Amino acid sequence: MGKSSGYPPASGIKKGSWTPEEDKRLLAYIQLHGHGSWRSLPQKAGLKRCGKSCRLRWRNYLRPDIKRGNFSLHEDQTIIQLHALLGNRWSAIAAHLPKRTDNEIKNYWNANLKKRLAKIGFDPVTHKSKAAILASANGDPKKLSNLSHIAQWESARLQAEARFVKESKLRMHESAPAVSFFDDYHQLAPPLVPQCLDILEASAWESLISMSKSSSRSAALTNDINGLDHHHVHDHGLNMNGQDYGPNFQVPISDQQLSSLMGFDEATAPSVATGSMNINEHFGQYCGNECSELLVVLHQNIGFESEDAWTSLEKLM
DNA sequence: AAGTGCGGCAACCGCAAAAGG
């Protein structure tokens, strides 16, 4: 409940938890007339609430297109990935999780995901390994080099974010004008997978592949998975707007491993990448580095935290 | 059974941006 419950105050405006009767009144009024001006709504609807409170109640609880209950694994991953990209911009994150509210996602992050990330050794604010942060403080040259890679990543991240914002605005303009009181909420349901994330996934895979080619330790990794079904990452859609942007690498890896590593369903992993980022420019330097470093890079870049993904990678190392 | 601690979540607050006059 809100911080100032235990009223009502002298003004006659009620605060605190909503009663079923108030919910019923608000819902009935909006269904009949639309919300119109929130300021004038409470009086018209016969509610002793401020307009702001009504709006919040509708937006976070009463509107019909809200999914409540547990978050799926896929939703977890989407939130973590988007948070790595966008930070605490809950409304932007919610726009990519249909039927979830920004408030719900924010609460879920603070109460659940943030703690889980911390538990596995990652700073939930920066999405970086705590070990890497500590090492940087000690001035270790190797780790400082790693930090420069992180800085490069940040640059790529900002590019992706700029494109993301641009595309979101474009989508908003293309949306048809609202004709019913539900329509403004339908506008908040863009495609499930933000395109910028595909770039990140592609980058992470490129990194993995580069390592697999050049590191002796990773050669063993490649051998380990050579006996399984072979697929080209390219076959899974690593192209951008119909064009190949990366090199013609081929990665022997099974669908199962692919899904496990990325934490996605086989049907969707990895999805089609769009954009124009030069992957090698940002991640080619990781060729020859240790697997553990790659793990950190993967996490920093795509933010996955699926335990299955971690254990799968660890087994391969 | 009673007391205590803690996590989850609904709802509030203040500020900023957008819209309207």
Add this chain to the structure above:
DNA sequence: ACCTTTTGCGGTTGCCGCACT
């Protein structure tokens, strides 16, 4: 161009229920 009003957003609060002692 400026001022006022409205809406949206993110951070924070505190009640409620559950687990533990």
